[in-house]
Amino acid sequence: MVGGGQLARMTHQAAISLGVPLRVLARDPGESAAQVCADVRIGDERSLDDLRAFAKDCDVVTWDHEHVPQELIKALEEAGTACRPGSDALLHAQDKLVMRERLSSFGAPCPAFSHVPSRAPLAFLEAFAREHGWPLVLKATRGGYDGKGVWVLDALDRDTAELVNRLLDEGVDLLVEEHVAFRRELAALVARSPYGQGAAYPIVETVQRDGICHEVISPAPGLDEDTAAEAQRLALDIAEHLGVTGLLAVELFQTDSGLVVNELAMRPHNSGHWTIEGARTSQFEQHVRAVLDLPLGSTEATAPYVVMVNVLGGDDPDVYPRYVHVMAHDPGVRVHMYGKQVRPGRKIGHVTALGDDLDEVRERARHAADYLRWGPAMKERG
């Protein structure tokens, strides 16, 4: 697995059970996965030499993130390395414009979108807004994640003009989309194997805060069966059309007129962390099974409600003493920490609670996450 973040870390936990040796390419031995894996190679995923040395003797190469340049993945593939997902599929998780064009080509519901031309971009945006209304959503076609590379434009004022001109001057390729008035955000997580088997997890509701996925509720409360089935089918269709191998997470807007695709990711995804305890097969094991072309595991939920809340860094770099309260307060809450240095607002772990009563489960997960962040000061800070 290329990348040494928490996704590789949790994938390693799953791979251990299957007796599958996981090698990780990390930039630094201190990275989340590098701390816990036996087979760590230090290198830069933007260097073909490093990738080649890493991939030697690997049966399959897969990705912890979308930031490996296309041309390098293609070079690996040309040399005979099995990359899953492959470059053609992964491109749709790397380039938002390519993704929009492709999804639209087979009728997957997307917001209105267009490439922003470098010539007369402001006039173009004004015309786009006349058709679709303000606000607009401006996105870098490549390189964004967790809210980075996305800007909401309220009007064509001086700030907007400065931003757009600066980005284009910096060579950032831009996409504009209509702003979708959504009721809430959902996520559909599916797996697809090279053989073509597909498996869909229950549809979840994701609650974002500051552009970061903060809380995930499985199943999405009150979601009607038809819409849930439609979301699963949509994600399976996208996986098949794009030839995805491994996991595909489809972030969705639920609107008054139906579902709209927001973003795609082709790897274990924050919206699927709940599956570690909440589904018979965790997304991490499912990804390993899918990329190795093993039969996929059951996606059945293990409880009526499962809630995952991300743990963000607070002011105190030492989270460990706060375990005592969290574990004593709630022996059933599951704590997952990523071994990351605590910085305020950084994702450093997640907690999961499950049970029959959604309000109670949600309160338990929130309490644990807030306490791990703030300690006894959570009431003032949370």
Next chain:
Amino acid sequence: MVGGGQLARMTHQAAISLGVPLRVLARDPGESAAQVCADVRIGDERSLDDLRAFAKDCDVVTWDHEHVPQELIKALEEAGTACRPGSDALLHAQDKLVMRERLSSFGAPCPAFSHVPSRAPLAFLEAFAREHGWPLVLKATRGGYDGKGVWVLDALDRDTAELVNRLLDEGVDLLVEEHVAFRRELAALVARSPYGQGAAYPIVETVQRDGICHEVISPAPGLDEDTAAEAQRLALDIAEHLGVTGLLAVELFQTDSGLVVNELAMRPHNSGHWTIEGARTSQFEQHVRAVLDLPLGSTEATAPYVVMVNVLGGDDPDVYPRYVHVMAHDPGVRVHMYGKQVRPGRKIGHVTALGDDLDEVRERARHAADYLRWGPAMKERG
């Protein structure tokens, strides 16, 4: 954790979630845990120098097995290393005679037992048999596991005489016990922290084959509530009396006249592997929490029935191709492989199934384990 077996391997999986760095002392880099852990020290747990070098900078030292010599653990403790369980407690899992004497001293139910004197041992055994009847169970006081170091004596014949004399000549210290006529075997798994908190898992039935734990059913089918509660209380009492920190597994005989203690282990135990999916907190996480003096996790079962079956090695050293059938046949069965070289009859992994219908769950787990061992030949071989 001293020892590089599958218990350390699975403890590492649990420690990762807690963000607890686990260092492992293994004799060989190919050992089960050494294959997957980031921090592996190669050394011999019977060497004080190796143990000291290993334990340096560790907050707590714990054990994957009972084979570290007492005097070395005591030396570590005297040098200020926190050993959990400590030497005084662990002695009762290392020396069966000490265990029997201690348990009897506070009324824990044991079979009749006695040390076998090196002078006139056969006359002694004959007298013991006159009181308790044949067969007798002869045990090495130290060093046995998985049926090794245990012999059932049917009569004082020439074979018995030869065996006893040979063992004594070799310097093996011997214990004799009455043979308990049990209905079935149960196991009670509890955790105890240095703070004194205790937690008990549901009582399971264990099915042994050739002296090796083969199948575990949670909860023990048809066990009445009183006996289950008594077994849990007994294990918690033993943990407290012996000052155990970490896990304590108590192997029990269920007889017509009540429960009898068979063996003790102070570490994650084969009879608790079902907890990985079958309990809110796995025994591995529980052990980590207990030895670090963190509050203990919920032992609640996640399903009405959970069955674990050990996977033994068959004739074919390559198990991997058989995953395809096992996973396709039953997407809900959980496979845990230990990365061990396949040798016929060797424990190389386990599988877990869970659900509402015991017969079905048991059949699913058995099928997966048998297929992983024998492949399509399972019908003839299993």
